[in-house]
Amino acid sequence: MELIFLTTNKNKVKEIKDLADAESKNVRIEHLEYDYPELQLEEIEAVAEESAKYVKEKIAIKKAFFIEDSGLFIRALNGFPGPFSAYVFNKIGNAGILKLMADKKGEERKATFKTVVAFCESVKTAPILFVGIAEGKIAEKERGERGFGYDPIFEFEEAGKTFAEMSRAEKSEVSHRGRAFRKLLNYIS
Numbered sequence: 001m002e003l004i005f006l007t008t009n010k011n012k013v014k015e016i017k018d019l020a021d022a023e024s025k026n027v028r029i030e031h032l033e034y035d036y037p038e039l040q041l042e043e044i045e046a047v048a049e050e051s052a053k054y055v056k057e058k059i060a061i062k063k064a065f066f067i068e069d070s071g072l073f074i075r076a077l078n079g080f081p082g083p084f085s086a087y088v089f090n091k092i093g094n095a096g097i098l099k100l101m102a103d104k105k106g107e108e109r110k111a112t113f114k115t116v117v118a119f120c121e122s123v124k125t126a127p128i129l130f131v132g133i134a135e136g137k138i139a140e141k142e143r144g145e146r147g148f149g150y151d152p153i154f155e156f157e158e159a160g161k162t163f164a165e166m167s168r169a170e171k172s173e174v175s176h177r178g179r180a181f182r183k184l185l186n187y188i189s
């Protein structure tokens with residue numbers, strides 16, 4: 001089965017393609033570079049669902065497809081930046097987040113990464129959502145050279161490593177995206 005993944009984020013594509021290759025012999029990911037508007041809604045479930053609906057209306061897609069939306073939710077900041085993660089990353093980056101967190105200690109540094117995959121079997125069917133979360137904390141400083149986005153400041157607690165200190169396979173094993181995408185693969189199989 002071929003699945004089309006619509007995104008402009010090449011890092012997400014690498015993660016998803018590797019995962020599909022590792023987890024399933026029957027699913028092949030085809031990347032479609034398509035830049036849909038980043039909706040600023042309060043829940044990333046709604047962002048993913050509405051984005052999938054938007055895409056269906058705008059372009060003719062002949063195969064099953066999915067999009068995904070991810071967000072970083074920091075406990076001490078009441079879930080900020082959450083659905084605004086892309087905007088905030090572009091404005092203040094990891095250095096800005098670390099500054100906001102400068103006086104936060106212990107439990108206050110806890111954070112959750114969440115991915116919502118919105119899958120449409122065809123343009124005629126409603127999106128089905130698959131959610132994956134990873135629990136961690138905001139590191140004291142950026143660590144690691146791999147990954148992208150918030151990876152250098154998101155420490156996956158069980159491993160004591162930031163996502164940027166993990167290989168792509170290690171990250172996907174436990175990451176929000178890996179968990180959400182594996183749910184999609186299970187659904188398909």
Ligand code: IMP
Nearest residue numbers: 068069070071085086089148149150151
């Ligand atoms: P979006 O899903 O593309 O809207 O991502 C929101 C923001 O979170 C962007 O700034 C991404 O770079 C960042 N982001 C998304 N997924 C990850 C991830 O797996 N690791 C680190 N940052 C991520």
